[in-house]
Amino acid sequence: MPAPSDLLELKKRYLAVNFIGLAMIASVFAYAVVVEVVKRALAPFQGFAGLEAAQIQMVKYLFVALALGQFLLIRVVQKFLVSRVAQFLPQAAVISFALCEAVGLLGLVLFFLGGNPMDFYLFMLLSLFYFWFYFPKFRDWEAQAQAQESATKK
DSSP, rough: OOOOOHHHHHHHHHOOOOOOOOHHHHHHHHHHHHHHHHHHHHOOOOOOOOHHHHHHHHHHHHHHHHHHHHHHHHHHHHHHHHHOOOHHEEEEEEHHHHHHHHHHHHHHHHHHHHHOHHHHHHHHHHHHHHHHOOOOOOHHHHHHHHHHHHHHHO
């Protein structure tokens, strides 16, 4: 079992990472505010790109594929970093948060290209789901630190 001082330091790092994660989630909601302001201020908003519907649809499919790929990429990043050293737990979490937020950014870009707010909201929901799915839990961090501690003692 890690020393109490080590657990206290782990808890501090966890709380700092949680704050970063919550701030990044808030930014996804800020994107929604931007979408609503643009939608109302430039009504009827048709997008800035002037692309045909078929072109927007192709971009949407590409962005959906990227968003689904990011789900797997987050998993790979977490396994790669965390399996090495428990010290990389905060870095893995922040990288995961950035990839989760990037899904919301894809939706924002799609909205600016095509003008359909529902495209953004689809990606926003997907982004929030990724945050929920990959948001770190302290008990997992604690278990990882304990596993590393026991592996070091062997």
